[in-house]
Amino acid sequence: MTIPVQKLKLVIGPARSGKMITAMGDVMRRAYEKGWITTRDGNISLRRKGSNIMYITPSGWRKTILHPEHIVRVKLLKSSLKVPEGTVPSGELEMHHLLQRIHSSTKAIVHLHPTNIIAAMYAGWDLQALSAEFPEVSRYTKVGPSVPVLPVTSPELAAATYEHMTRDDKIFFDIVGQGNHGVCSIGKNPWDAYEHIERLEHICEIVLKSGKKVSNNT
């Protein structure tokens, strides 16, 4: 069957945007396979250019069975949020909201608990200084200063993550570590944000395997 060109264009538009919502679940499944989250951990949000809708993962849902129909659609109002009745968005909603409200292009924000990054921070490594030593990270990913240890899902964690990811209220870094907890990463789609995490996780694994210890000078 031949589809007229005009109709084809109409099909391509929504299908493309739907792809990113599907990718939210795909990224979480990959993160689970990698051991970077336990079943119900981690969260992702997505906000498209010019839209006042923030798509976000539901709270406590098993990320291995996360599909587009489970994603919560939160409306961004001037200084607040409108959560649809009967839905429970991620406990890290405030962190996503603070970062998603300040940009004008399409952005995905991914929060995971990647083992080697957390281990490296726990051992005292400065992620920013480490990334500068490895071109595979520094060429493609801007690592920000790590956020100190703060309670999970707290307003303090949300505010500190925002401060460490931004400069002059603009998104400046691609990823920051969060002490004893995880990372927050931003990209133009869920897989782009995932790749920032993957690169940093890879060099942290290398550093930890090297057996080198943090010296007082670093």
Ligand SMILES: [Zn+2]
């Ligand atoms: Zn977390």
